[in-house]
Amino acid sequence: MTWAGWSIEPPLAYVAVAGLLYWLGGRGRPSDWRTTAAFAAGLVTIVLALDSPLDADADALFWAHMLQHVLLLTVAPPLILLGKPWPRMWRALPLSMRTKVGRSLARSPAAAPLRALARPLPAWLLFNATIVAWHLPAAYNATLTTPWVHQLEHAMFFFTGLLFWARVIDPGPLRPKLVWPARIAYVVGAMVVGWLLAIALVLDPHPLYAHYATLARRPGGITAVTDQQIAAGMMWVPGSIAYTIAMMLGLYRWLEPDTAPRPQLPALPT
Numbered sequence: 001m002t003w004a005g006w007s008i009e010p011p012l013a014y015v016a017v018a019g020l021l022y023w024l025g026g027r028g029r030p031s032d033w034r035t036t037a038a039f040a041a042g043l044v045t046i047v048l049a050l051d052s053p054l055d056a057d058a059d060a061l062f063w064a065h066m067l068q069h070v071l072l073l074t075v076a077p078p079l080i081l082l083g084k085p086w087p088r089m090w091r092a093l094p095l096s097m098r099t100k101v102g103r104s105l106a107r108s109p110a111a112a113p114l115r116a117l118a119r120p121l122p123a124w125l126l127f128n129a130t131i132v133a134w135h136l137p138a139a140y141n142a143t144l145t146t147p148w149v150h151q152l153e154h155a156m157f158f159f160t161g162l163l164f165w166a167r168v169i170d171p172g173p174l175r176p177k178l179v180w181p182a183r184i185a186y187v188v189g190a191m192v193v194g195w196l197l198a199i200a201l202v203l204d205p206h207p208l209y210a211h212y213a214t215l216a217r218r219p220g221g222i223t224a225v226t227d228q229q230i231a232a233g234m235m236w237v238p239g240s241i242a243y244t245i246a247m248m249l250g251l252y253r254w255l256e257p258d259t260a261p262r263p264q265l266p267a268l269p270t
Helices: 010-026 033-050 053-057 062-082 085-091 095-107 109-117 120-134 137-145 147-166 180-203 224-236 238-255
Strands: none
Touching: 010 033, 010 085, 010 147, 033 053, 033 062, 033 147, 053 062, 062 120, 062 147, 062 224, 062 238, 095 109, 109 120, 120 137, 120 147, 120 180, 137 147, 180 224, 180 238, 224 238
């Protein structure tokens, strides 16, 4: 269903449910407007990526599709995590459900793979492997011809993004468990993976994806190769902004002087 270029797609249902749980969990409790604003901005980013006219443009323009990916990988997840959503959304659920689900996640052998993926190295590997795998020509072309595959790609980008950024941002209850130098290396390593993909796209003299190569017309009259080079620029520059901010903040926190007062030793008797 579409209206003036905007569409009603399954991601909108996720946004609505997440927003409702966040609101219910925060009723009657003091909250920081900045965390609420960050969470709301993250949900708006999802809507802009997947339900706005940008989604329709992505069918005809590779760079628009790449912008969607940047929003889902590096913008929406950190904004949502800055909203510290888990405790607040958790409170909106019935107590019996919280108890059952919490025990299952903490102790159940079936949930062991999920607990393992929440650790820093598996989260980093899954996040970057997901990006690389979905940009292979066969997988990427499948997303452009099969709607459910396209939805799966976007869901994997967003949810692996949450896992990845949860190790950089401290949203609770998942703790990063990374010292600042490790956190810096964590985000720089992911940024380099994106750079390598961007370099591969910009250096290839031929269109890499058949869907865009065979289009008879494109908005703006650009060629398929130019479209691909702009998409590489999207991944390289806008796609590096969140990583760069995280890296700079990490460097600041790592190198900031220790301002805690030193304990005073008791005076020796004279």
